[in-house]
Amino acid sequence: METQVHVNPRKAAMIGCGFVGSASVFSLMQSSLFSEIVLIDADPMKAEGEAMDISHGIPFSRPMKIYAGSYDDIVDAAIIIITAGANQKPDETRLDLVHKNIAIFQSIIPEIAKRGCGGILLVVSNPVDILTYTALKLSGFPENRVIGSGTVLDTARLKYQLGEHLGVDSRSVHAFIIGEHGDSELAVWSSANVSGVPLHQFCEMRGYYDHDNQTERIYQNVKNSAYEIIERKRATYYGVAMAVRRICEAIMRNEKSVLPVSTMMHGEYGISGVALSMPAIVGSGGVERLVPISLDEEETKKLQQSGATLKEVIESSF
DSSP, rough: OOOOOOOOEEEHHHHHHHSHHHHHHHHHHTOOOOOOEEEEEESSSHHHHHHHHHTGGGGOOOHHHHHHHHGGGGGGGGEEEEOOOOOOOOOOTTGGGHHHHHHHHHHOOOHHHHTTTTSEEEESSSSHHHHHHHHHHOOOOOOOOOOOOTHHHHHHHHHHHHHHHHHHHHGGGOOOOBBBSSSOOOOTTTTTTTTTTHHHHHHHHHHOOOOOHHHHHHHHHHHHHHHHHHHSSSSOOOOHHHHHHHHHHHHTTTTTTTEEEEEEEESSGGGGGEEEEEEEEEEEEEEEEEEOOOOOOOHHHHHHHHHHHHHHHHHHHH
C-alpha cells in the first residue's frame, strides 16, 4: 500500500461529467465548500467544456478553480465523487445497469487506489449500493471512507411529498427511505414524524384519516419518481446534484449530520456482506457509525428482503 498523500481540504474531484456529474459540479460551485474542483471524463473534451461553462459563473459566486484534468489531479482531493457510468434508460431498473457499470468501475477504481488517495470516495453512479460495494472491494479503502449517495435523494423526495400533502415545510418532516436505492427500498413510517408529532397524528390534525392508502400512494410516488422523470426528460440530475452537495456539506463542515447513505452492513437488522442505505452519522472522516433507528416487524422484514435482493446481484456479479 502506497503512502497516503496530504489532502487539500478544499479540493474535490468529479469523475464522470454527464448530466449528474456536471449538475453536481454546478451545485458545488455555488456552495462555496471548495476552492478547487477537477473534472475527469472518458471524453476529455466533454470535461473541458463543462469546466469552461461552469467557470464562467465564478464572477457571480466565489473565487475558485474549476478545470479538466486527469487521475493524477485527484491525489490530494478531500472528496472524490464518482458519477461515471451508463445512464438508466426509460425501460431499465437501476439493477439492470449493474454489469455495464461494474465494468466501468473496474477501470476507474484501480486508478484511484494506486495513487494512494487519502480523500473520501463518494459513489453516485447506479446501482449505487452495488457500486459502493464494488468501490470498497476494488479500492482497499477503509469502509468509513467509501460512501454511496444511497437514499439521500429518495428521503428528500419523501419529505417533499409529505410536506406537499400536509401543507407544511418539508424541512420539518422527519422520515427516512432506507434499503436499496431502487425498487426494494422502503419508507420507515413507524418512526416518521413532523417536528416530533407522530405522522398519523399530524395527518389527522390536517384532516387526513385514510392513513394506509395515503402512505402507500406517497411511497409509490417516491419509488417511481425517477422513472417518471426519465420518461419525461430522459434523465434525472438536479435532485441528485443537490443530494451530492448535501453529503459534501456534511463531510466538509464535519457536521456529523444523520444522512441515509449507502455503507456496508455487519449484522445490523440481520444483514451483512452488502452495502445499503441506513441513517448514519456523516462527518469529516466519512461514515462515523450507523444510527439504530427503530423499525417495526414488517419494516425489518422488508429491509432484510432489500438486503437479500442486493446480495443476490452481488453474488451473480462477482
